[in-house]
Amino acid sequence: MPAPVLLGELRLILPELILCGGALFVLVYDMFQRRERSQRCGVLALLIVGLAAWDGIRLWMVPGVWAAAPAQTAIFWGMLSADPLWAFFRLLFLAAAGAVILMSVFSHELWRTRAGEYYALLLIATASASFAAAACNFVMLVLAVETLSLSAYVLAGYLKGERPAAEASLKYLLFGSVASGVMLYGLSLLYGLTGSLDLASLDRIGPENYPVFIPVLALVLVGLGFKTGAAPFHFWAPDVYQGAPTPVTAFLATVSKGAGFAALIRVVSPHFDAGSLAPYGMRTVDVFATPTDLSSLFWLLAVLSMIVGNFAALRQRDIKRLLAYSSIAHAGYLFVPFTAANPSGLSAVLFYIIVYFLATIGVFAGVVMIHNRTGTFEIGRWTGLFHRSPVIVVGLGVMLWSLIGLPPTAGFVGKWKLFFAPVEAAAAGPLPLFHYSVVFVALLTSVVSLYYYIGILKVMCFSGTDDRALRFRSGPLERACILALALPLILIQLQWQPLTDATLRALGQPVRSASAEVAR
Amino acid sequence: MDHLLFNFGLVAVFLIVGFAFVYGALLFGSLLRPRLYGRDKMRIYECGEPTIGSSWIRYNIRFYMVALVFLIFDVEIAFLFPVASVITWFRDAGLGLLAYAEIVTFVVILLIGFAYAWRYGNLDWISPEPATGKGVKPPTSLLVAGRAELALAAQRSTAAPRTAGGEETASSAE
Numbered sequence: 001m002p003a004p005v006l007l008g009e010l011r012l013i014l015p016e017l018i019l020c021g022g023a024l025f026v027l028v029y030d031m032f033q034r035r036e037r038s039q040r041c042g043v044l045a046l047l048i049v050g051l052a053a054w055d056g057i058r059l060w061m062v063p064g065v066w067a068a069a070p071a072q073t074a075i076f077w078g079m080l081s082a083d084p085l086w087a088f089f090r091l092l093f094l095a096a097a098g099a100v101i102l103m104s105v106f107s108h109e110l111w112r113t114r115a116g117e118y119y120a121l122l123l124i125a126t127a128s129a130s131f132a133a134a135a136c137n138f139v140m141l142v143l144a145v146e147t148l149s150l151s152a153y154v155l156a157g158y159l160k161g162e163r164p165a166a167e168a169s170l171k172y173l174l175f176g177s178v179a180s181g182v183m184l185y186g187l188s189l190l191y192g193l194t195g196s197l198d199l200a201s202l203d204r205i206g207p208e209n210y211p212v213f214i215p216v217l218a219l220v221l222v223g224l225g226f227k228t229g230a231a232p233f234h235f236w237a238p239d240v241y242q243g244a245p246t247p248v249t250a251f252l253a254t255v256s257k258g259a260g261f262a263a264l265i266r267v268v269s270p271h272f273d274a275g276s277l278a279p280y281g282m283r284t285v286d287v288f289a290t291p292t293d294l295s296s297l298f299w300l301l302a303v304l305s306m307i308v309g310n311f312a313a314l315r316q317r318d319i320k321r322l323l324a325y326s327s328i329a330h331a332g333y334l335f336v337p338f339t340a341a342n343p344s345g346l347s348a349v350l351f352y353i354i355v356y357f358l359a360t361i362g363v364f365a366g367v368v369m370i371h372n373r374t375g376t377f378e379i380g381r382w383t384g385l386f387h388r389s390p391v392i393v394v395g396l397g398v399m400l401w402s403l404i405g406l407p408p409t410a411g412f413v414g415k416w417k418l419f420f421a422p423v424e425a426a427a428a429g430p431l432p433l434f435h436y437s438v439v440f441v442a443l444l445t446s447v448v449s450l451y452y453y454i455g456i457l458k459v460m461c462f463s464g465t466d467d468r469a470l471r472f473r474s475g476p477l478e479r480a481c482i483l484a485l486a487l488p489l490i491l492i493q494l495q496w497q498p499l500t501d502a503t504l505r506a507l508g509q510p511v512r513s514a515s516a517e518v519a520r
Numbered sequence: 521m522d523h524l525l526f527n528f529g530l531v532a533v534f535l536i537v538g539f540a541f542v543y544g545a546l547l548f549g550s551l552l553r554p555r556l557y558g559r560d561k562m563r564i565y566e567c568g569e570p571t572i573g574s575s576w577i578r579y580n581i582r583f584y585m586v587a588l589v590f591l592i593f594d595v596e597i598a599f600l601f602p603v604a605s606v607i608t609w610f611r612d613a614g615l616g617l618l619a620y621a622e623i624v625t626f627v628v629i630l631l632i633g634f635a636y637a638w639r640y641g642n643l644d645w646i647s648p649e650p651a652t653g654k655g656v657k658p659p660t661s662l663l664v665a666g667r668a669e670l671a672l673a674a675q676r677s678t679a680a681p682r683t684a685g686g687e688e689t690a691s692s693a694e
Binding site: 007024027028031117212 | 636
C-alpha cells in the first residue's frame with residue numbers, strides 16, 4: 001500500500017511545498033490588492049522563503065533523515081533522493097532566492113510592474129531548482145529543469161515594454177527549448193540503452209554499448225551545459241543577462257546555474273571514485289572509462305568556457321554583459337574538478353558554488369544600488385563613486401576580489417580547492433598532461449580576469465566624479481546589506497573548515513579533522 | 521540489447537533509403553519536367569483561392585490568451601479522467617479521502633489560474649482596459665483594423681523611443 005508511505009514522505013519536501021503553496025498565495029493575494037500596493041508581495045515572498053528555509057535548516061540538521069543507505073533515501077517511488085546533498089543545495093538556493101527577492105523589492109527597475117506574478121514565478125523557480133538538485137530519475141530531472149526554465153523565460157522578459165527584455169526572453173526561450181530538446185533526445189536514447197529511467201541504471205550499460213553511450217551522454221550534457229552557461233552553449237547569456245531585470249539576472253547567475261550543476265553532480269557523482277572517470281586507455285568495467293569518455297567532454301567544456309568567458313569579458317562596457325561573461329568563465333572553473341573526477345574535487349565544487357553565490361549576489365546587489373541612483377549600467381559612467389559612497393565600493397571590491405580569486409578573500413580558497421583536484425589526479429593517475437593542461441588554462445585565464453574586474457574598481461576609485469555620481473548617497477540599509485555579503489567572504493578565508501565540513505557532509509564523505517585540512 | 525549498434529545500422533539503412541527515395545524522385549522530376557515560369561505560377565497557393573493581403577500580419581494576442589484559458593480546462597479534463605477510473609480502487613482501500621483531497625488540490629490550483637485570467641481582464645474580448653489606466657490605449661483589434669491603422673501601429677511600435685535607464689518606458693510596460 002503506497003499511500004501512507006507517501007504521506008510520510010510529504011514531510012521531506014515540506015520546504016518545496018511551502019514555496020509552491022506560497023507562490024499560489026502570493027498570486028491570489030495580489031489579485032485582491034490595489035496596484036499601488038502590489039509591491040507588498042515582495043515582503044510576503046520573503047516571509048515564505050524564510051519559512052521554507054527554516055524547515056530546510058531542520059532537514060539539514062536532523063541526522064536521522066538520511067542515516068539510511070543511499071538506496072533507501074529515494075522517495076516517491078524513486079523520483080527524488082532525500083539525502084544531504086539535496087538539503088545542502090536547497091538551503092543554498094533558498095538563501096540566494098531570499099537575496100534576490102530583497103534586491104527586487106528595492107530595485108527601481110521593477111517598481112512600476114505588477115509584483116504578484118513576479119514573486120510567484122520566482123518562488124516556483126526556486127522550488128523547481130531545489131527539485132532538480134534532488135532528482136534521481138530522468139523524468140523528474142527534466143520536469144524540474146523545465147519548470148525552472150519556463151519560469152525563467154517569463155522572468156527574463158518581465159519588463160514588458162522594453163525591447164532588450166523582449167529580446168532576452170525570446171532568445172532565452174529559443175536557446176532553452178533547443179537545448180532541452182537535444183537533452184530529451186539523449187535521454188530517450190539512454191532509455192533505449194538501459195530500459196530504465198533511473199539515474200542508477202547508468203551502471204548497467206555493457207562495454208559493447210560504449211560507442212553509443214558516450215555520444216548519448218554528450219547530448220544530455222547539452223541540456224545541462226545550457227543551464228550552467230558553459231561555453232559552447234553560452235550564446236544566450238550576454239543578451240539575456242543584459243535584457244533581464246537585474247534581480248532576475250542575479251537569479252539566473254546563481255540559482256539557475258547552481259541547479260544545473262546540482263543536476264550534473266547527481267548524474268555523474270556516483271562514478272567519482274579515484275580514476276573512474278579517468279580518460280584514455282583505462283578500460284575497466286566502469287561506464288565512464290572509455291577512450292573517448294566523459295572526462296574529455298568536461299575538459300572541453302571547462303577550457304572553452306574559461307577562455308571564451310574571460311577573453312570576451314575584456315571588451316565589455318556594460319556591467320551586466322561583463323558579469324554574464326564572468327559567469328560563463330566561472331562555469332568553466334567549476335567544470336575543472338569534473339575532469340579529475342575525484343571525491344575531493346566534488347567537495348571543491350560545492351565549496352566554490354557557495355563562494356561564487358556570495359560574491360555574485362553581492363556584486364548584483366551593488367549593481368542594483370548603483371543603477372537605482374545613476375540610472376546606467378555603463379561602467380564608464382560610474383566614475384568617482386568611491387568618493388560618494390566608500391562603503392559600497394569597498395564591499396563591491398571585496399566581491400570582485402573574490403571573483404578574481406585573490407588571497408584575502410574566499411575566492412582564493414575556493415579556486416585553490418578547485419584547481420587542486422586535477423593536480424591531485426595528475427599525481428596519482430597515468431595522465432599528468434591531461435590534468436595539468438586544464439589547471440594551466442585555469443590559472444592563465446584567472447590572470448586575464450584580473451584585468452576586467454580591476455577595471456571596474458579603477459573607474460569607481462581613480463576617475464573624476466561624474467555629475468551622475470553626485471546624486472549618489474547610500475542608505476544605511478544598503479551599506480548593511482553589502483557588508484553582510486562582503487564580510488563572509490573575508491571570514492571564510494580566515495576559517496574555511498566549517499564550510500568544507502558542510503560540503504563533505506553534503507556528499508556523505510567522511511569529515512576530515514581540522515588539523516588534516518590545515519596540513520594540506 | 522546486445523547488438524544495439526547493429527540496430528542503429530538498420531535505422532541508418534532506413535534513413536538512407538528514405539532520403540534517396542525522396543531526393544531521387546525530386547531529382548528525377550526536375551530532369552523530366554518542363555520549366556515554364558509565369559506570374560500566375562509563382563503566386564502563393566492558398567487552396568485555390570486568390571490570396572488577400574500579406575501573410576505577415578500580427579494576430580491579436582487575445583487569441584492566445586483564450587487558447588491558454590482553454591488549456592486550463594483541457595488539462596483539467598485530461599487529468600480528471602484517469603483519476604475517475606481508479607477512484608473506486610482508492611475508496612475500497614479506505615483511502616477515498618486522500619484521493620479526494622489530492623484531486624481537490626489539483627482543481628484548486630487550476631482554478632487559481634482561471635481566476636488570474638479573469639482578474640486581469642484576459643476574458644474580456646470587447647474592451648480591454650489597459651492595466652496602467654493612463655496613457656495610450658492599445659490599438660483596437662488588428663484583424664479588423666484598416667490598412668492605415670495597421671501601418672500606424674507598426675510605425676508606432678518600431679519608433680518607440682528607448683531611454684538609457686528604461687525608467688520612462690517602464691511606465692507603459694503593462
